[in-house]
Amino acid sequence: MCLAIPGKIKSIISDEPLSRTARVDFGGTIREVNLVCVPEAKIGDYVLVHVGMALSTIDETEAQQVFRYLREMEDLSESRESGDEIS
Amino acid sequence: MKFLDEYRDPTAVRRYVRAIAEITTRDWTIMEICGGQTHSIVKFGLDSLLPDKITLLHGPGCPVCVTPAELIDKAIEIASRPEVIFCSFGDMMRVPGTGKDLLSVKAAGGDIRMVYSPLDAVRLARENPHRQVVFFAIGFETTAPANAMAVMQAKQSGLKNFTVLVSHVLVPPAIEAILSSPDNRVQGFLAAGHVCAVMGYTEYEPIAEQFRVPIVVTGFEPLDIIQGIYLCIKQLEEKRFEVENAYSRVVNREGNRTAQRVMGDLFRVVNRKWRGIGEIPASGLGLKEEYKEFDAELRFGVAGKKVEEATECISGLILRGMKKPPDCPAYGTKCTPEHPLGATMVSSEGTCAAYYSYRRLAPLGKSESQRQKNG
Ligand code: SF4
Numbered sequence: 001m002c003l004a005i006p007g008k009i010k011s012i013i014s015d016e017p018l019s020r021t022a023r024v025d026f027g028g029t030i031r032e033v034n035l036v037c038v039p040e041a042k043i044g045d046y047v048l049v050h051v052g053m054a055l056s057t058i059d060e061t062e063a064q065q066v067f068r069y070l071r072e073m074e075d076l077s078e079s080r081e082s083g084d085e086i087s
Numbered sequence: 088m089k090f091l092d093e094y095r096d097p098t099a100v101r102r103y104v105r106a107i108a109e110i111t112t113r114d115w116t117i118m119e120i121c122g123g124q125t126h127s128i129v130k131f132g133l134d135s136l137l138p139d140k141i142t143l144l145h146g147p148g149c150p151v152c153v154t155p156a157e158l159i160d161k162a163i164e165i166a167s168r169p170e171v172i173f174c175s176f177g178d179m180m181r182v183p184g185t186g187k188d189l190l191s192v193k194a195a196g197g198d199i200r201m202v203y204s205p206l207d208a209v210r211l212a213r214e215n216p217h218r219q220v221v222f223f224a225i226g227f228e229t230t231a232p233a234n235a236m237a238v239m240q241a242k243q244s245g246l247k248n249f250t251v252l253v254s255h256v257l258v259p260p261a262i263e264a265i266l267s268s269p270d271n272r273v274q275g276f277l278a279a280g281h282v283c284a285v286m287g288y289t290e291y292e293p294i295a296e297q298f299r300v301p302i303v304v305t306g307f308e309p310l311d312i313i314q315g316i317y318l319c320i321k322q323l324e325e326k327r328f329e330v331e332n333a334y335s336r337v338v339n340r341e342g343n344r345t346a347q348r349v350m351g352d353l354f355r356v357v358n359r360k361w362r363g364i365g366e367i368p369a370s371g372l373g374l375k376e377e378y379k380e381f382d383a384e385l386r387f388g389v390a391g392k393k394v395e396e397a398t399e400c401i402s403g404l405i406l407r408g409m410k411k412p413p414d415c416p417a418y419g420t421k422c423t424p425e426h427p428l429g430a431t432m433v434s435s436e437g438t439c440a441a442y443y444s445y446r447r448l449a450p451l452g453k454s455e456s457q458r459q460k461n462g
Binding site: 003004006008019026027039048051053056058059060062065066067070077 | 090091103123203233285307311314336338343
């Protein structure tokens with residue numbers, strides 16, 4: 001029910017205050033999406049869309065966080081292991 | 088698809104699984120709040136990858152499941168009227184009220200339409216000025232901005248034929264209700280990422296502190312969920328009880344201020360009955376007084392209706408993490424997705440339906456009662 005999927009803004013088709021609307025591409029399927037809650041979103045941005053409303057703009061740097069964390073975690077445990085060997 | 092596929096990478100998931108095994112020294116029980124997460128966990132078998140010491144309990148985060156039977160009965164009463172076009176998300180169609188479901192009203196000639204967005208219902212109201220268009224506005228905080236926006240658009244366009252039947256629920260009061268229960272077993276939570284996309288996570292900070300539970304804001308893809316579990320276990324092992332954000336590509340601490348403003352303009356906090364659980368104080372949203380002309384309960388005179396729920400189904404215990412579906416005598420026999428007895432079997436995000444679809448009658452883990460018996 002809280003399913004929300006990321007899509008890319010292709011074009012803005014209305015700039016009315018209560019119905020700022022974009023055409024958003026979800027892997028080839030295009031849908032109209034209300035952008036009122038993401039006033040900063042612009043063409044080319046990825047937005048997270050739930051029942052026709054964009055709820056947030058996806059932060060492209062933060063998108064790497066889960067992989068970055070994994071690498072750091074593994075580097076740390078490797079250095080800990082090699083540290084153990086020395087002592 | 089970008090921002091989806093990369094979070095399903097099995098190698099990365101396995102590396103997190105290994106890391107979880109390395110840090111886990113004790114038995115821990117954590118609950119994912121959101122039905123979407125339950126669905127992913129069962130679908131991808133994430134729970135079966137975890138060390139035996141970790142138990143995942145499935146929370147009450149399926150709005151379809153927790154919508155009380157009396158509201159379904161009200162929906163059915165309204166949808167049966169000849170002048171009404173009743174619009175709903177598809178998942179609500181087969182949820183049983185005390186007797187029928189919406190699908191049977193449709194089969195009997197009721198004009199019921201499945202819509203993707205509440206904004207589609209507003210469009211229908213514009214196109215059908217001589218009919219009454221009613222939207223069944225259910226959902227958590229995630230869905231509230233869209234539902235609020237629909238009413239705002241209807242008001243702005245001066246529509247007199249659009250109303251909403253509101254059954255909005257809120258997550259933090261449900262977490263508090265679970266933690267306050269004397270037989271609570273949950274030691275940590277994965278908070279629902281899309282709820283937090285709207286609300287941020289400041290509301291969870293006092294809960295983490297007061298009840299000494301880690302709460303990790305978590306996304307919906309396998310890698311997101313497994314990282315959420317890792318961070319939650321890590322906090323438990325280190326005796327930290329904080330709110331942590333594992334879904335920063337979508338969620339920030341303050342949430343979406345614009346969405347919160349839209350919701351705040353339309354809705355006020357009300358007491359709400361949860362199916363299988365009962366009334367939780369201040370756990371829902373209802374329309375503000377200024378918008379009562381858009382309230383379907385008032386327009387169609389069904390506000391006072393109250394009904395008792397059937398007792399056979401143990402979904403209330405499942406929703407609070409006390410039982411798992413195989414513990415229910417009706418599971419897979421009298422109760423299946425084709426003939427659901429209780430709400431957790433109806434929606435694909437309901438715990439019973441997720442187990443049934445992906446596990447049939449051969450659950451991977453031991454059932455909850457066996458677990459308790461074995462100590
Ligand atoms: S299997 Fe059916 S009857 Fe049993 S708890 Fe689940 S929904 Fe209720």
